[in-house]
Amino acid sequence: MTTALAAQTNSFLAALVLLTGFGMLVQKRIYGLIHIFTWQGLFLSVNTAIVGYVANRHHLYISSVLTLALKVVLLPYILHVLIHRLRIRKEVETVVNIPMTMLIGIALVIFSYHLMAPVRELSTLITRSTLAVAMATVMIGLLMMITRRHAVSQIIGFLAMENGLFFAATSATYGMPLVVELGVALDILIAAFIFGIFFFQINTAFDSLNVEQMARLKEGD
């Protein structure tokens, strides 16, 4: 694969990652959200492998396989099991004002390009143009966590943000050192275990996974 082709593939996959990010912003069905999240993980994994091949960084293959295992297989599987157990398979969430959220998302992409411009100038890697996309993915994950009211969607937003961070590491520096990547993956695994427990606790305590009911802790006046 030539460098030019690799750069193009890289940009194309980055576009797909961003697209899945926007897809998650508008998706109302919890089930559909998990599907889009799985696709995003797959694009990321393929992208990492290609970057690893072109840049001749073999530790990126490990990162790629790790992403595949964790974000395409394991996490979606855990989420599937959880929503099945908690019987929220068919649940449709009311998202606050989708067009507005999309507009904010677009603004965030522009902001990311602006913020990352100086970093891009300094980079010599073939992936340098995708750094802004990675940051936009982080921001969109953040936006999703703010605008969603369902515990499962908030967690998917959190994981999407994590995807963006992983993507940023690949774009900026061909990935963080392996020991850091492994540690981050371990943290995500523990987090998955914890939010699994939480879903059950929230469901028992509030009779639903709608976080909107969590408004008892307020400032006394």
Next chain:
Amino acid sequence: MALLVLLGVPLFAAAILALVGDRRFAPEVNIAGSAATFVAGLGLAWEVWAAGPILAAGRFFFVDAFNVYLAVLTAFVSMTTAIFSRRYMRRERKHGRVGSVGMRFYHAMFQMFIFAMLLCLLTNNVGILWIAMELATLSTVLLVSLYRTPTAIEAAWKYFILCGVGIAQALFGTVLLYFAAEKVLGEGGEALLWTNLYRVSGSLEPTVLSLAFVFLMVGYGTKVGLAPLHNWLPDAHSEGPTPISAVLSGLLLNIALYALVRCKVLVDGSTHTHHAGDIMMGFGILSVLVASFSLLRQKDIKRMFSYSSIEHMGIATFAFGLGGPIATFGGLLHMLVHSLAKSSIFFTVGHAAQMHRTQEMDRIKGLFKGNPLVGWGLMFGVMAIVGLPPFGIFTSEFLILTATIKDAPLWTPFLLLGLGVAFAALLRKVQPMVSGEIPSHQAPVTAAHLPVLLHMVLVLAIGFSMPDFLNAWLQATVELLQ
């Protein structure tokens, strides 16, 4: 060797306590583990004192005067908290607020949390620091929801989500830091070591580093509990079990501030401006003001003291932002005395809440008569925390104030306003709780005397006359941070 014990014991103790479960002797195992950690911490401090900074395990760990003093503090407060939690948690168990599984989980996660904090402090790798910080969050999230009440679950969820978001920003900052460092130091783990980064800080790209600092500030600032990112903190502290509030307030906030200070020194070394310091000063003052005015309208006792933690972390952040030998010394001392005073306050608050079976301040009365140790412990703790002489916090706040008047006079009124409001609010709220007659709903408790006394004596001793070795030690740390 001491380093290995220091990190190994809590990890090992966590495994043992997970196996032992809810046995009668589990609290004693917990205390023994923390005590061994503390002894190892002292040993490590002795090594650093005698031979200077240590690099261990292939430069994986780095110990200097700055992190070893926090490591000893962490180990000490964990030990006293373990002693306190023996009686406290037994009573909670007897009253059915925690089950058998809960107790097993509590003890194992307590040790895990200590391990994560010590790893944060001692690692040389900025990436590992991030991982350990996340691990510290994750190990306490489920402890906050230990009582399984709706409010506790809500608080824990907020803690999980907000700190998750915050710490994600910090990871982005770390990626940018690695981006800048890799150009100078080459790729691989070497480029993320503090020791290497400090060595080449002058040749790191300033634009990237200032951008990275914004993300690190937001990320680790969330964990420090700086306004406006502090929303998780009062909830998590008020809903979790009291020993956890004590270690969250007394230790975890310090660890996050430690990470921030290291980053600030690095960024300032690269940009040759006071940009990072200015950002920290702004966040610090904002936290002091927001927290002190929030103190006024609190009804829940633990919630009130968690706002006080935000205020004090704001003061320390401001001091480190201001920089210079006096302010930095004040900031370091403030981290130390605040930890001691605040955890001791939480110990007495825990007992007071158990006596009245509520955390509402209106219903807590007559502590002096009901249980003099709890009453006077709380009163002295509050006098210490508001900065009355001769307690140690007076010394640190006085130093910080002097440096502010000299170097940044425009900030002085804001700092004074915050301190004054907090002073008035805390004393006014605490006075009715300690004085008066014993209400009918008050039940006696056997309080844990030792931890409160130990902490108070230390805070007083530091205020009365600072021991020479502590002075020399903090001076050495100030040298490191210039």
